[in-house]
Amino acid sequence: MVTIETIRMLKAGEEAVVKKITVGGELGRRIRDMGLVPGTSIMVVGRAPLKDPVQIKLKGYNLTLRNNEADHILVSSSEQ
Numbered sequence: 001m002v003t004i005e006t007i008r009m010l011k012a013g014e015e016a017v018v019k020k021i022t023v024g025g026e027l028g029r030r031i032r033d034m035g036l037v038p039g040t041s042i043m044v045v046g047r048a049p050l051k052d053p054v055q056i057k058l059k060g061y062n063l064t065l066r067n068n069e070a071d072h073i074l075v076s077s078s079e080q
Contacts (some may be wrong), residue, residue, distance in 0.1 A: 007070035016075035023072040
């Protein structure tokens with residue numbers, strides 16, 4: 001089953017594919033400039049102790065996002 005959710009909802013070790021960026025303007029441009037564009041595969045590496053920020057791996061590098069940024073990135077993941 002495929003589900004659509006935000007990066008914030010993923011747990012450490014989960015993999016997903018970016019489907020849509022739901023914010024425009026400067027924040028949307030910044031998110032896309034970091035490589036988070038539709039079709040990009042990501043994996044959640046981990047989270048800080050208070051669950052913010054979240055660290056993801058994409059395109060061979062690690063990226064840390066605040067939850068308010070991660071909320072604007074819709075991803076699809078496969079549940080087994």
